[in-house]
Amino acid sequence: MGILIRNGVLVTAGDTYRADILVEAGHIKAIGANLGDGSETVYDAAGKYIFPGGIDGHVHLAQISSRGTALTDFSTTVAALAGGTTTVIAYATQKESTGILDSLEQFREEQIEGKSAVDVGMHAYLRSPNENSLAEFPALAEAGIPTVKLFMAAKGSAVHCDDRAIFTALRKAKECGMLVMVHAENSDLLSVLQQEFVDSGRTEPLWHGRAHPEVAEEEATVRAILLAKAAAAPLFVVHVSCADAMRRVREGRQSGVRVLAETCPHYLVLDASRLALPDFEGGKYVCSPPLRDAANQEPLWRALQESWIGVVGSDHCAFNFHGVKDLGKGYFPKISNGVPGMQDRLHILYTYGVLAGKLSLNRMVDVWTTTPAKVFGLYPQKGSLAVGADADIVIFDPEYSDIITAASSLEGIDYALYEGFVRKGRAEKVFLRGELVMDQGKFVGHLGQGRFIRRAPFGSAYDAPAL
Numbered sequence: 001m002g003i004l005i006r007n008g009v010l011v012t013a014g015d016t017y018r019a020d021i022l023v024e025a026g027h028i029k030a031i032g033a034n035l036g037d038g039s040e041t042v043y044d045a046a047g048k049y050i051f052p053g054g055i056d057g058h059v060h061l062a063q064i065s066s067r068g069t070a071l072t073d074f075s076t077t078v079a080a081l082a083g084g085t086t087t088v089i090a091y092a093t094q095k096e097s098t099g100i101l102d103s104l105e106q107f108r109e110e111q112i113e114g115k116s117a118v119d120v121g122m123h124a125y126l127r128s129p130n131e132n133s134l135a136e137f138p139a140l141a142e143a144g145i146p147t148v149k150l151f152m153a154a155k156g157s158a159v160h161c162d163d164r165a166i167f168t169a170l171r172k173a174k175e176c177g178m179l180v181m182v183h184a185e186n187s188d189l190l191s192v193l194q195q196e197f198v199d200s201g202r203t204e205p206l207w208h209g210r211a212h213p214e215v216a217e218e219e220a221t222v223r224a225i226l227l228a229k230a231a232a233a234p235l236f237v238v239h240v241s242c243a244d245a246m247r248r249v250r251e252g253r254q255s256g257v258r259v260l261a262e263t264c265p266h267y268l269v270l271d272a273s274r275l276a277l278p279d280f281e282g283g284k285y286v287c288s289p290p291l292r293d294a295a296n297q298e299p300l301w302r303a304l305q306e307s308w309i310g311v312v313g314s315d316h317c318a319f320n321f322h323g324v325k326d327l328g329k330g331y332f333p334k335i336s337n338g339v340p341g342m343q344d345r346l347h348i349l350y351t352y353g354v355l356a357g358k359l360s361l362n363r364m365v366d367v368w369t370t371t372p373a374k375v376f377g378l379y380p381q382k383g384s385l386a387v388g389a390d391a392d393i394v395i396f397d398p399e400y401s402d403i404i405t406a407a408s409s410l411e412g413i414d415y416a417l418y419e420g421f422v423r424k425g426r427a428e429k430v431f432l433r434g435e436l437v438m439d440q441g442k443f444v445g446h447l448g449q450g451r452f453i454r455r456a457p458f459g460s461a462y463d464a465p466a467l
């Protein structure tokens with residue numbers, strides 16, 4: 001018993017064409033005309049686009065934040081499905097006095113298995129690397145976890161990495177098919193400014209933004225790129241938020257460094273004025289790097305269209321406003337950092353990118369799923385509409401339109417980041433490995449249907465876009 005999706009317009013990173021898709025046993029069996037033997041369940045997709053399921057390479061779930069507050073768990077990945085995302089890659093933190101792989105195995109068993117609505121990969125989030133952690137890199141790659149995140153900010157904390165740590169990690173990673181990802185902000189600069197603001201009583205959310213200036217991100221981005229150059233290793237810069245950092249990535253790529261970058265939907269459509277909203281409303285928008293001046297948005301959109309930035313991840317990190325975010329009222333260093341975004345990554349890209357003429361439909365699919373699949377070792381199993389690939393498929397209705405509200409959020413928190421935004425288009429039907437799991441905005445699957453996905457070592461599927 002297969003599935004036949006007829007009359008849709010297939011959109012991939014490279015092509016737009018009309019064809020039918022035959023699905024059998026969880027995989028795409030054929031693409032073309034006159035498919036099937038009549039025994040299939042038929043879905044008519046006339047007037048609809050067909051996308052490969054989305055890949056969100058940057059989510060934080062089931063973790064305890066650096067402020068000691070709890071994030072939402074994997075049951076909320078239903079929100080990702082509502083936005084057409086069928087795979088997420090979640091950060092899993094190395095535990096104190098536990099090996100990386102043991103920490104991650106434990107996280108998988110306790111938090112992912114039996115709970116997730118989408119397929120899940122893991123990024124290792126390291127405590128400052130030492131000889132022991134570097135020695136685990138080959139085993140991580142072997143276990144299907146070929147990515148490690150290093151944190152350049154927060155000096156003095158367990159996760160902070162100095163240049164020595166980053167350089168040695170880059171060198172080791174290159175040897176065994178691992179990819180180093182960095183959160184690039186200059187820690188010293190941030191801490192000086194934060195102290196000054198706190199000492200002078202400037203403690204509203206607005207000052208969180210001012211304590212993370214663009215130049216701090218730009219400086220750390222340059223430094224990471226040059227360390228990657230010195231190590232002759234690839235580098236992935238997560239959540240590029242501003243034009244100056246993006247230009248440094250572009251320069252790095254032009255000079256031959258294999259630097260790949262991600263930006264996030266909130267940097268494309270929200271700006272720093274949100275942080276200044278009265279009555280601590282600004283607290284809802286506190287994340288790091290912070291929202292920037294609106295002038296950064298056009299260059300980031302252009303960088304996506306022109307392939308300087310290849311990936312859009314949500315950096316979903318959801319906290320309730322009441323009872324969690326508001327613990328930082330009157331003292332911004334206590335605000336839990338992070339914003340939700342798993343549900344609306346596609347809607348923001350489509351409504352404010354494609355329909356606004358800033359992003360082609362093919363580029364949207366590319367940054368939303370295909371390049372993430374290639375960079376993170378999921379291609380061609382995921383991220384493409386191709387014979388043999390997992391049947392992670394979205395039937396997208398471009399005619400649908402509504403308004404984003406907290407009431408329509410499935411993210412499991414008490415506010416919507418994009419409250420009041422028009423949302424055009426909808427992932428009307430979403431298939432995960434051939435099963436219909438989301439139908440007209442309703443979850444029709446079950447929690448636990450998502451599997452842990454072992455990913456291939458870095459470089460095995462990645463083909464660098466032309467520079």
Ligand SMILES: [Zn+2]
Nearest residue numbers: 058060315317
């Ligand atoms: Zn993040």
